[in-house]
Amino acid sequence: MEATPGRERLIEQFKADGLNVMFGNPGTVEQGFLDAVDAAEDFRYVLALQETVAAGIADGYARATGGAALLQLHSGVGLGNGIGMLYQSLRGHTPLVVVAGDAGVRYDAMDAQMASDLVAMARPVTKYATRVTDPRSVLRTVRRAVKIALTPPRGPVFVALPMDVLDELNSEPVLPATVPLTDVSPSPESVGRAAELLASAERPVLLVGDGVALSGAQRELAAVAELLGADVYEVDSSEVNIAASHPLRRGQTGHMFGPHSKELIGDADGVLIVGTYVFPEVFPELESPFRAGAKVVHIDLNAYEIAKNHPVDLGLAADPRQALRALAGVLERQLTPQRRAAAAARLDVRTRERARAAGAAGEDDGTPMAVFLRTLAERTGGDLIVFDEALTTSPLVTRHLPAERPGDYHLTRGGSLGVGFPGAVGAKLARPDRLVVGFAGDGGSMYTYQALWTAARHGIDAKFVVCNNRKYRLLDDNIAQYWRERDIPEHGFPNSFDLSHPEIDFAGLARSLGAGGMRVEKPDEAVAAVGRMLSHPGPFLVDVQI
Numbered sequence: 001m002e003a004t005p006g007r008e009r010l011i012e013q014f015k016a017d018g019l020n021v022m023f024g025n026p027g028t029v030e031q032g033f034l035d036a037v038d039a040a041e042d043f044r045y046v047l048a049l050q051e052t053v054a055a056g057i058a059d060g061y062a063r064a065t066g067g068a069a070l071l072q073l074h075s076g077v078g079l080g081n082g083i084g085m086l087y088q089s090l091r092g093h094t095p096l097v098v099v100a101g102d103a104g105v106r107y108d109a110m111d112a113q114m115a116s117d118l119v120a121m122a123r124p125v126t127k128y129a130t131r132v133t134d135p136r137s138v139l140r141t142v143r144r145a146v147k148i149a150l151t152p153p154r155g156p157v158f159v160a161l162p163m164d165v166l167d168e169l170n171s172e173p174v175l176p177a178t179v180p181l182t183d184v185s186p187s188p189e190s191v192g193r194a195a196e197l198l199a200s201a202e203r204p205v206l207l208v209g210d211g212v213a214l215s216g217a218q219r220e221l222a223a224v225a226e227l228l229g230a231d232v233y234e235v236d237s238s239e240v241n242i243a244a245s246h247p248l249r250r251g252q253t254g255h256m257f258g259p260h261s262k263e264l265i266g267d268a269d270g271v272l273i274v275g276t277y278v279f280p281e282v283f284p285e286l287e288s289p290f291r292a293g294a295k296v297v298h299i300d301l302n303a304y305e306i307a308k309n310h311p312v313d314l315g316l317a318a319d320p321r322q323a324l325r326a327l328a329g330v331l332e333r334q335l336t337p338q339r340r341a342a343a344a345a346r347l348d349v350r351t352r353e354r355a356r357a358a359g360a361a362g363e364d365d366g367t368p369m370a371v372f373l374r375t376l377a378e379r380t381g382g383d384l385i386v387f388d389e390a391l392t393t394s395p396l397v398t399r400h401l402p403a404e405r406p407g408d409y410h411l412t413r414g415g416s417l418g419v420g421f422p423g424a425v426g427a428k429l430a431r432p433d434r435l436v437v438g439f440a441g442d443g444g445s446m447y448t449y450q451a452l453w454t455a456a457r458h459g460i461d462a463k464f465v466v467c468n469n470r471k472y473r474l475l476d477d478n479i480a481q482y483w484r485e486r487d488i489p490e491h492g493f494p495n496s497f498d499l500s501h502p503e504i505d506f507a508g509l510a511r512s513l514g515a516g517g518m519r520v521e522k523p524d525e526a527v528a529a530v531g532r533m534l535s536h537p538g539p540f541l542v543d544v545q546i
Helices: 006-016 028-039 051-065 075-092 105-110 118-125 135-150 163-167 188-199 210-215 218-228 258-265 320-334 337-361 368-380 391-400 420-430 451-457 473-485 506-512 523-535
Strands: 021-024 044-047 069-073 096-102 128-131 157-162 204-208 231-234 249-252 270-274 295-300 314-317 385-389 409-411 436-441 463-468 516-520 540-545
Touching (some): 006 028, 006 135, 006 163, 028 044, 051 096, 051 451, 069 075, 096 163, 118 128, 118 157, 157 163, 188 314, 204 218, 210 320, 368 523, 368 540, 385 391, 391 463, 391 473, 463 506, 506 516, 516 523
Parallel strands (some): 204 231, 231 249, 295 314, 463 540
């Protein structure tokens, strides 16, 4: 094969792996590579104003496509800026292929400006981190990184690309990476054992996470839940693993305090964990939250997560869809008529409870946010993609825009702020045919507000909503729990939680970045705001006062 500069051949390798869009922010040590990017055909560079924003857009793009996304960061300083968002991708198992340049191998001994150990910086927030030092192994290394990113447990990978290595002539073959198939089925014996452990449960519970969505196992999960008559709780979940309207879905376990999760599942005598780990709270229970004698089965492709924190009776390293399908088949054949009747009775109870709750919900409370969400649901019929970083407003968002279909709802994950707006930009770029609305709190939005500029520059017609309560409201809620646990008398919240002064003009800021924007203070303004947002050509932001 005729040799060409490594920087040009690298682009062909990315294209061979379906990575035709690269998100990033430029820097001097990447200038030769980015010059080649500019000249490449069928290859798009999406510019962000800061690396955190680029990483968030890439994350949203990967989540919306279900595949990998390509992210370029600038040397050590750019990687440092992006690390917080890469942590989100690591916790959420987003397959990002992250590259960053440095001045060159020839300069390693000089400890020059911007010199840093990029691999050491990236390693804590990636599955795999390496640096290419030989021009004959550029493409080989990238293929390995793509394979690792896309192999469950999926996650971000990092490759440092020195400028002098990319400047060398390269004759490596351009071949797509080989990603191993992981639709692994458990043995009939292990499935039979799982069915035996779960079938006799009188208070069964399913704990499920995004491994279900990745496997496409939503239907199989619902079938097992119905056969067992088991309540379904989502754990460390950010995708649609079971439809919000399913009567057995009971919502999320806690993400902050372990006693909350323990309270939800403490009475269960049979527990099936699928596609997640237990438990992810910031302040978890150190002792097992399961009742004595409860039978626990854990299914996951990520063997590391099985029994990681608490012992289980049976762990199956298997694809959730294959395992759940097999388990449903065994339960269909082996459940006694009495067990079927008991499961059907539990399902009936939850169905009637759901109907009563829907009837009691009635009209919304008439606040600007409630009117805005009700109007948005009515105008769209729920046919939209929601990127949800509304946090304390999320229950209201999901009440009006429930997470029903896979791919239509993405929840923030990883614990830090700033995901909602860039995530919506990435999702809209991936799904240009769909209406995409990103929700963020006023505090969270300001971490990555520059995402609106990227949307305007590249004609990405995403919509944005600021849930504006003028504070870090989640911190108010969390410290109140902290006071209760330690018998500390309630008092004023820390001043550092307050964002009310000086007031931020979110709509004006949106307009300054090339997007449309308006502010909603009264309920009657919310209806008009939905109309303006939906009819506006291009990105548009609504600042809703709470």
